[in-house]
Amino acid sequence: MSTNTRSTDEAKPLTSHPRAHNKGTSSTTTSEEGLIQWNELMPQDNPIPYIRVKDFSFFYGPKQAIFDVNMDMGKNRITALIGPSGCGKSTLLRNINRMNDLVENVRHKGDITIDDDSIYDPSIEIISLRKRIGMVFQKSNPFATSIYENVIFALRVAGRNNRKELDEVVERSLRGAALWDEVKDRLHSSAMGLSGGQMQRLCIARAIANRPDVLLMDEPCAALDPIATVKIEELMLELKKEFTIVIVTHNMQQAGRCSDYTAFMYLGKLMEFGTTQQIFTNPKVKKTEEYVAGKMG
Amino acid sequence: MSKNPEIKAVGTAFQSGSRAGENFVWLTSMGLAIGLTLVTSLLALILWEGLTVFWPQRVAVFQLVDGSTAGIAGKTTLAGEVVDYRTKVNHVIGKAFEQEYQLFVGNKDTYGFNFKFVDANAIKSKEYLNDYIVAERLENGRLIGVPVAIAMKDGSTIPANSPEFAHKLEEMVTGYNAQRAKILRIEKYRIGDINYEMEGLRLQEKGVRRRAAGDKAKEEAGLAPIREREAQLKKEYEVLAAEAKALRDGLVGNNLVLRLAGGEEYRQPIGAMLEFYYPNQLGFFGKVSMFFHRMWNFVSQDPREANTEGGIFPAIFGTFVMTLLMSVAVTPFGVIAAVYLREYAKQGVVVQLVRISVNNLAGVPSIVYGVFGLGFFVYFVGGNIDHWFFYESLPTPTVGTGGIMWAALTLSLLTLPVVIVATEEALAAVSRGTREAALACGASKWQTIQRVVLPSAAPGILTGLILAMARGAGEVAPLMLVGVVKLAPSLPLDTTFPFIHPERKFMHLGFHIYDLGFQSPDAEAAKPMVFATTLLLITLVVVLNLGAIMIRNHLRKKYAAGTF
Numbered sequence A: 001m002s003t004n005t006r007s008t009d010e011a012k013p014l015t016s017h018p019r020a021h022n023k024g025t026s027s028t029t030t031s032e033e034g035l036i037q038w039n040e041l042m043p044q045d046n047p048i049p050y051i052r053v054k055d056f057s058f059f060y061g062p063k064q065a066i067f068d069v070n071m072d073m074g075k076n077r078i079t080a081l082i083g084p085s086g087c088g089k090s091t092l093l094r095n096i097n098r099m100n101d102l103v104e105n106v107r108h109k110g111d112i113t114i115d116d117d118s119i120y121d122p123s124i125e126i127i128s129l130r131k132r133i134g135m136v137f138q139k140s141n142p143f144a145t146s147i148y149e150n151v152i153f154a155l156r157v158a159g160r161n162n163r164k165e166l167d168e169v170v171e172r173s174l175r176g177a178a179l180w181d182e183v184k185d186r187l188h189s190s191a192m193g194l195s196g197g198q199m200q201r202l203c204i205a206r207a208i209a210n211r212p213d214v215l216l217m218d219e220p221c222a223a224l225d226p227i228a229t230v231k232i233e234e235l236m237l238e239l240k241k242e243f244t245i246v247i248v249t250h251n252m253q254q255a256g257r258c259s260d261y262t263a264f265m266y267l268g269k270l271m272e273f274g275t276t277q278q279i280f281t282n283p284k285v286k287k288t289e290e291y292v293a294g295k296m297g
Numbered sequence B: 001m002s003k004n005p006e007i008k009a010v011g012t013a014f015q016s017g018s019r020a021g022e023n024f025v026w027l028t029s030m031g032l033a034i035g036l037t038l039v040t041s042l043l044a045l046i047l048w049e050g051l052t053v054f055w056p057q058r059v060a061v062f063q064l065v066d067g068s069t070a071g072i073a074g075k076t077t078l079a080g081e082v083v084d085y086r087t088k089v090n091h092v093i094g095k096a097f098e099q100e101y102q103l104f105v106g107n108k109d110t111y112g113f114n115f116k117f118v119d120a121n122a123i124k125s126k127e128y129l130n131d132y133i134v135a136e137r138l139e140n141g142r143l144i145g146v147p148v149a150i151a152m153k154d155g156s157t158i159p160a161n162s163p164e165f166a167h168k169l170e171e172m173v174t175g176y177n178a179q180r181a182k183i184l185r186i187e188k189y190r191i192g193d194i195n196y197e198m199e200g201l202r203l204q205e206k207g208v209r210r211r212a213a214g215d216k217a218k219e220e221a222g223l224a225p226i227r228e229r230e231a232q233l234k235k236e237y238e239v240l241a242a243e244a245k246a247l248r249d250g251l252v253g254n255n256l257v258l259r260l261a262g263g264e265e266y267r268q269p270i271g272a273m274l275e276f277y278y279p280n281q282l283g284f285f286g287k288v289s290m291f292f293h294r295m296w297n298f299v300s301q302d303p304r305e306a307n308t309e310g311g312i313f314p315a316i317f318g319t320f321v322m323t324l325l326m327s328v329a330v331t332p333f334g335v336i337a338a339v340y341l342r343e344y345a346k347q348g349v350v351v352q353l354v355r356i357s358v359n360n361l362a363g364v365p366s367i368v369y370g371v372f373g374l375g376f377f378v379y380f381v382g383g384n385i386d387h388w389f390f391y392e393s394l395p396t397p398t399v400g401t402g403g404i405m406w407a408a409l410t411l412s413l414l415t416l417p418v419v420i421v422a423t424e425e426a427l428a429a430v431s432r433g434t435r436e437a438a439l440a441c442g443a444s445k446w447q448t449i450q451r452v453v454l455p456s457a458a459p460g461i462l463t464g465l466i467l468a469m470a471r472g473a474g475e476v477a478p479l480m481l482v483g484v485v486k487l488a489p490s491l492p493l494d495t496t497f498p499f500i501h502p503e504r505k506f507m508h509l510g511f512h513i514y515d516l517g518f519q520s521p522d523a524e525a526a527k528p529m530v531f532a533t534t535l536l537l538i539t540l541v542v543v544l545n546l547g548a549i550m551i552r553n554h555l556r557k558k559y560a561a562g563t564f
C-alpha cells in the first residue's frame, strides 16, 4: 500500500498544485492489485492536469459505488475509463458534471476540480458548471425538434437568440461533429429522421455547441454499428484538439485506438491508470491484465 | 381430419387455444365480442332511427270498413304517413294477436293530435294517391291534405288542377320565406341593437341619479344627453317597427285551400307555410334530395314549436362552444397540476394521497359538480363581479346567473381528473435520457420541462383532453344548474358588440334530448327528434375528437421517438 502512496507523492513535480490526496488511501488492495498512478508513467508530452479527482468516494444511499479515487485527466487528452459492468465508470463520469445530483439520497466525499475550480464550490451554480461541460450519452437522445434546434439547445436555454450567431454555431458544431455535409440541406427537418450514427453525432454537435472545455462520453458507440463507430472515433481524435475528453467504453479496441490514457476500474476502485499503451501492453496489475486480455468482463 | 383424437391433438397443438393452455383467449374474446355487440347495436339503433327521420315517407290513404269508429271524428277515410305496423300492445289474453298501424296524420290544429293508431282489422283498403301534399308550416306541425286552390287576397283563385298551380304556390312560399327572413333581421338584429343600447342608457340614467344624490340641477345636466339619445333611438325604433309591421301584414291574406282526408275543407295561410311537397310523386332521387334538404334544415335552423319542430342549430353551437371553452379551461389547469405532482412534488405519502383523491374525484356524481358550480361560480364569483362591475343593473344579475362560461368552468372541474391522470402518465413516459440531455446542456429544471418534457408529452396530454371532451360534451345534469336553457334567445357568439357573450345562457344537445324526450307535451311526436339529436351529439363528439386526434397524430409524427 505504501508504495502506491509514494508513487502519487512522486507526482508532485509534475504539477504545481500541492496535492492533498496522497495520504490515507483506504484501499484494501493486495500487493498484486497495487494502485499505480499515471504520473510515473507519464510520457514526455505530459499535459497539464485539467480535471482532478481527489479522494473521491460516492454513495447511492447506503451503497458505496466509488472508493477513494484519485485521478488527473490531462488537458486536450482523451482519457478512457474501462472496467467490468457496474464498476462505477458511469458514476464517476456523471459526477464530473454533477449529473448524479439528480439521484435521490446520494452523497460524496472528496472533491473534483476542473481547472482548479471545485465543482462543489457553493458559489458556482450547477447550471454554469454544466455549461462548461458537454455530455454524450450511451443511448443517443436528440430532442424531438429540428436538427437546427437540437444543436442550439444550450444557447437557447442560455437566452442567446441572435439569429446570426445561432447560424454560425450550428454550422461550426455540425462540422465539428462531422455531420454538416450530411444534414446541411435539411437543418430544419426533424432530428428523428436521422440514422442512429447520425443521431449520436448530432448529440455530439449539441454537446459542443456551447464551446465547453470538457466533453464527457458515456459509451457513445455502444448502440452503433462499426462504421458509425469508426466515424465517431475519428471525430474524437479531431475533437481533442479543443476539448478535454473523458470516455467510458466497453470496447477494448476502441480504448486502444483513440485514448491517450486509460484508467481501469474494478468494484468502484481505480485499479490502474496509465498511458493507454502501457495499460494494454504492460499492465502492472493482474486484474488489469485479465480484463484487457478479455478474461474477465 | 383424423379420427384419432390423439393424433389430432398433436397436430393442432400450436393452433388450438385450449390445448395450448390458452383458455383465457376465449374469455377475453368473448368479453370483447359482447362489449362490441352492445355498443354497435346501440350505435346502429341511433344511426337508423336518427337518419330515417329525414327520409320522406309516402302518405297512405286508408278506407275503413263501413261504420267503423276507428277513424277520426267518425270519418271512414284517413290519410297519413305509416310510422309503425305492429302487434297491439294491450291485446286481450287468450285472443289472437291483432295488428295495428301507427299513423302520422298531421293537421294537429284540426284533429287535436298528430298520431293515430288504427286497427288493421278496421281497414278496407290502402292506397297512395298522387294528389296529396305535405306542407311544413310555422305552427301546428305538418299539414297533410289534397290541395284544392289558392285563394288570393283579391278574391281570385287558382285551382289545383291548373298547370300553373304548383309553380305559383312554390313562388309564393319562397317569397314569403324571404319576407320573414327580412322581418327577422329587422326585429332581431336592428331592433335588438336598439334595445341593447336603450338598456345601456337606462343603466346610465340610474347611475346619474345615484351620483347626483338628490341634486336636481346636476341630475338634469347628466340626464339631458341620455334623454336626447333615447328620443333618437325611439324614433329609429318606430321607423323599424313600422317597416316590420308592413312586412308582417303582407304575409296574410293569401290562403291555400285544401281538402283533408275526411273531406273537411281547410284554409292554410300561405304566409305561414315553410315548404311543401307531393310525397307520393317523389322518385328515388327526389327522396334523396329531400332527405339531405331536411337534414340540412335540421342542423342549420332554429327550433320551432317548443323545440319539437325545426332545427337544433343553437344547441349544436352551444354544445360546441361550451366544449371548446371547457377544453381551453381544463388543459392548463390539469397540465400545471400534473407537472407539479410529477416533476416537483416530493414523491411520498402526501403526493400519493393527492393522487388517489384526484382519481376519486372522477367518481363524484356530476350533479354535485353542478351544485358546486352554482354555489361557487354563479353565486360567489358571478355575484361579486356583479357587485363590483355591474352594480347599476342590480338586482338583475348580469354574470351572477347561469351562463356558458360558468358551465364550461364547472365541466372543466369535472373533467380535470382525466386530464391530470393522462398528463401524469405522459410525463412519466418521457425518458430519463431526454431529460438528462437537456440538463447536461445547462438547462434549468423548468427549462427542461418547458422545452423538452412538455412537448414530448403533448400527444399523451391530448389523449387526456380527448377523453375529457367526450366526457364533458355528453354531460347534462350539472349544466341544468349553471346555465343551460330549453330555448336561448341568442347565441353566445354573434354580431352584437362585444361579439362574445360568455354570460349568456345557451342550448345544449344533451339537455335538448332530455327536454324533448321527457318534457315535451307530445312525446311521440318528439321521438324522432330525440334520435336525430342524439345522433348529432355523437357526431359532434366524434368530430371534436377527430380534430384532437389529428393534432395528436401530427405531434406524434413530430415527436416520434427515434429508432436505431
Ligand SMILES: Nc1ncnc2c1ncn2[C@@H]1O[C@H](COP(=O)(O)OP(=O)(O)O)[C@@H](O)[C@H]1O
Pocket (backbone or CB within 6 Å): A060, A063, A065, A083, A084, A085, A086, A087, A088, A089, A090, A091, A092, A103
Ligand atoms: N441510480 C442509482 N441508484 C443506486 N445505485 C446505482 C445507481 N446507478 C448506479 N448504481 C450502482 O452503482 C454501481 C456503479 O454503477 P455504474 O456507475 O452505472 O457502473 P458502470 O457504468 O461501470 O457499469 C453499480 O453497482 C450500480 O448498481
Ligand SMILES: [Mg+2]
Pocket (backbone or CB within 6 Å): A089, A090, A091, A248
Ligand atoms: Mg455505465
